[in-house]
Amino acid sequence: MLASGLVENVSITHLNLAHNKIADRGMRALAKLLDARSVISMLELQDNHVHTEGAKSLARALKSNCSLISINLRLNRTGDDGLKVIADALRGSRSIQRLNVSSNSAGVNAAAALAALVRVSESLTELDASVNTEFGSEGVETVRRAVEQNTSLQRVDVRQCGGHVDDELALAENLRARQERRARTKTLQRPA
Numbered sequence: 001m002l003a004s005g006l007v008e009n010v011s012i013t014h015l016n017l018a019h020n021k022i023a024d025r026g027m028r029a030l031a032k033l034l035d036a037r038s039v040i041s042m043l044e045l046q047d048n049h050v051h052t053e054g055a056k057s058l059a060r061a062l063k064s065n066c067s068l069i070s071i072n073l074r075l076n077r078t079g080d081d082g083l084k085v086i087a088d089a090l091r092g093s094r095s096i097q098r099l100n101v102s103s104n105s106a107g108v109n110a111a112a113a114l115a116a117l118v119r120v121s122e123s124l125t126e127l128d129a130s131v132n133t134e135f136g137s138e139g140v141e142t143v144r145r146a147v148e149q150n151t152s153l154q155r156v157d158v159r160q161c162g163g164h165v166d167d168e169l170a171l172a173e174n175l176r177a178r179q180e181r182r183a184r185t186k187t188l189q190r191p192a
Contacts, residue, residue, distance in 0.1 A: 016044035018072070027054030034061035034068070041067050046100070047075040055082025059089035069123075070098040080107040080134065087113035091120055100128040102157070107132070111139025111161075115146035118153065126155040135161035144171045154179065 022030065027050050034040065050058075055078040062068070078086065083106040090096050101114070106129075114129055129135070129143065140163025147156055156171055 011039070013039055013067075014042040014044075015040050016042075017048065018044045018046045019048070021049050022054075023049045024051055024054035024057070028057040031057040031061035034058070034065045036064040036066060038065055038067050041095075042070040043068055044072045045076070046072050050076040050078060050082075052079050052082035054078070056085050059085040062086065062089040063092065066093070066095050068093070069095050071096065072098075072100040073104065074100045074102045074128070076104050078104045078106065080105075080109045082106075083110035083132075084113040087117045091117050093121070094123055096121070097123055098126040099124065100126075101132070102128045103131040105132065105134065107134030108136055108139040108142075111135040111142050115142045118143065118146040118150050121150065122152050124150075125152055127153065128155075128157040129161065130157040131160045133160060133162045135163060137163045137167065140164070140167045144174075147171055148174055151178075 017026075017030070020026070022045070026048070027045075030045075034043075050073065054076075055073075073086070078101070083101055083104050086101070087110065090099070101110075104110075110132065111129070114127065118124065118127065132139075135143075135158065140158050140161050143156070143158055144163075144167045147153055154175065156175060158168060158171065
């Protein structure tokens with residue numbers, strides 16, 4: 001019912017449906033709102049029992065959406081396949097800045113898809129993929145290497161993903177050094 005009321009929405013830009021158990025059926029309805037005409041820029045969908053099929057519906061919508069800058073899918077159950085299709089769909093996005101996909105029971109294939117997104121995205125500044133324990137050391141290392149090739153990311157969280165502490169520390173050091181370079185550049189660019 002809510003989705004049908006939002007079909008002609010031109011004013012609501014932040015949609016928070018967290019903790020509503022919309023599941024895959026609700027995600028299919030919501031995805032219809034997120035087409036190229038959508039003005040929704042922030043989408044809060046944490047803890048909604050979204051599984052692979054719901055993630056696939058969202059991914060189809062994300063391919064044409066150009067307004068979303070923030071998506072929070074924390075604490076769902078998209079799994080490896082669901083998170084992979086979402087990451088693949090976002091590879092063409094020029095608007096997405098923040099993506100939270102923590103605690104989604106995702107594995108190494110999703111980690112590889114997120115790494116592919118990180119490598120090509122010029123808009124993504126924050127990625128939280130923490131507590132996807134099936135990433136394992138291979139998945140965390142893949143994401144870490146992708147972050148090294150990206151210049152826009154400022155914050156990445158892959159804690160509790162089954163990776164080596166060395167990869168997490170190297171990732172944190174890379175981001176810290178990047179922030180220091182940005183701060184130095186801003187200081188040098190200030191007019192005297």
